Amino acid sequence: MMISERQDKILALIQKRGRISIRELQELLLVSVSTMRRDLDKLADEGLVKRIHGGVELLSQHPTLQPEIAIADKTKLNQPSKQQIALTAIAQLQGGETLYLDAGTTTGAMITLLGQVTPAPLVVTNSVHHASQLADLMVPVVVIGGQVKLSTNATVGMTAAEQLGQLAFDVSFIGADAIDLTAGITTPDLEEAAIKRLVIAHSRHAFVLADASKFNQRAFAKVADLEEVTIITEPNSATELASYQTKTQLKIGDQS
Amino acid sequence: MMISERQDKILALIQKRGRISIRELQELLLVSVSTMRRDLDKLADEGLVKRIHGGVELLSQHPTLQPEIAIADKTKLNQPSKQQIALTAIAQLQGGETLYLDAGTTTGAMITLLGQVTPAPLVVTNSVHHASQLADLMVPVVVIGGQVKLSTNATVGMTAAEQLGQLAFDVSFIGADAIDLTAGITTPDLEEAAIKRLVIAHSRHAFVLADASKFNQRAFAKVADLEEVTIITEPNSATELASYQTKTQLKIGDQS
């Protein structure tokens, strides 16, 4: 990413949040702390933001009283396997695609990486959480409307299905709850399964993201047959992935 | 390929993307880095683009610095007044309503309070940020789908309008950018104004939330006449609120 592009994103984030830590910026934009520090010092020199200990804030803001709506994300269980799967998934992109991003933590690991893709893809998602994060990173995003399921922050239901039915995707990345040789891809929730099915039907190519623990599991509602999708997973000795090779396509992250 | 033809393509790409790296241009047009460098230097000399380290960008407008940001800056001021306004707004609820919550920081101050209302209301919003927070607080929420405006994290456009058109609200809370005795409620963005108008039209009772700095200001796009809404604001000596009393309804927070 180019310097001015990165600094524009920093400015946009500050405008939206009023105040943001150097640490968070650094993690969102995937650069070192040193580089982020230099960027912020430069922006402060130009008089665009105010430098404070630990981060930056808007010039006009009064430091005395902070609202700090910090209820947001804490689930930064940065499991290396999720990160690895996300990297493999991103590698399927060329840039500029119209893609669907399913709700869930595994697909969520793709978000910061999506902010790096050029040209920026158009991301459609049913997760309000993902949508908010992507917008913060200045990634063009369309959110599927409807009732938000409180357990997953994802929209489901008729309104969502209707809106989805009018769209078509180059690529979709679906989170998986359970993968089985005969049952295929399944998930516990009936409504979420319906959304996932619809997405797959409207995608030129559908990828299912799953860590090793999801294999040889079955859940209630059918999402897809193995033949319909490509599964992106991690290298894993426990699961006998070879038997899946015959029924579906597999992308396995590097053992690095 | 002829030189001018190649340079036209470069210009078209920059026009479309706003900013592009020398590496990407070089790969797209299948020439050496040296040649691409020469092209870009020439275009920069002619004043057609701005040369930056690693690539080129449009020279005209800075992507993030839009006119409305100036007004958005003001909303970052006066945190306690926002809290006071939010409290007054919540006091209008009885519990169990179907309500609309507009995007913006002032309406955002209502979020934690909404988590306390019993029975829980159904909250409809066009802000993916608000939707995410409300879902975290287990408040039933419906999000309006559509393209997310990156500067405000709110959905706008045709899809959003369509979906809104099918809903009706007991109460709506709208954020205001500018309030004027003769111009009424206005806002800088045309698309957001359209959404706000639609919401007001579908609400039994519409409230506009505004701190003192919003009064006697005018912006580009009309949202509503003063007669259509009730304004919730703060006690404020500077603004002559009395003159507004005759044109609209006012709810003013306690001086506590």
Next chain:
DNA sequence: TGTGAATGAATGTTTTTGAATGAAAAACGT
């Protein structure tokens, strides 16, 4: 064949970056 523009590669220089270090500041525990 000669000429000049355009190109790609090679060269050394400048800018950008990430890591390392110790100093300063904030947060913490008692």
Next chain:
DNA sequence: ACGTTTTTCATTCAAAAACATTCATTCACA
């Protein structure tokens, strides 16, 4: 309140990336 621990900061250094410059080759056209 006080000393300790953690975090943030400024500075420095080396590696990587981007840069300007030079030079030899190619190609169109006289």
